[in-house]
Amino acid sequence: MIIYGVALLSICTLAGLFVGDLLGVLLGVPSNVGGVGIAMILLIFGGSYLSKRGLLAGKTEQGIEFWSAIYIPIVVAMAAQQNVLGALSSGPVAILAGLAAVSISFALVPVLDRLGRKDEVAPEPDAKPVTPATAPVVTPATSSAQR
16 A cells, blocks of 8 residues: 655654754753644644645645544654653643643634634625616617608
């Protein structure tokens, strides 16, 4: 069986894990901070970007959709094996990072909603309905034979 989209998935996973390790070092937490989530976001944006540019074949796009769908159980499994007690005992940084991530996510919901509705144009409530301009009534010319 040929599996499509694995190259994009692996690039996003490696980049996400690298950035997560880098964030862990910068925050002073001895673990990966959000690397799998960053990889998922990179996969979504990367697939969307390539799809809009027409750079993905149909089977490759279906493969990426498959990997995007299966990625959620992978994230749950990886999160289940992390040492939550160790992260909490390392100081308030883990709690602050979690609260910041949740707060930013909640704040971005209306923004993403507006971006999704960008194509829809709602009429203004005070606007009057547009009526077509009335053209002068033209009556057909009558000939002398019709009189």
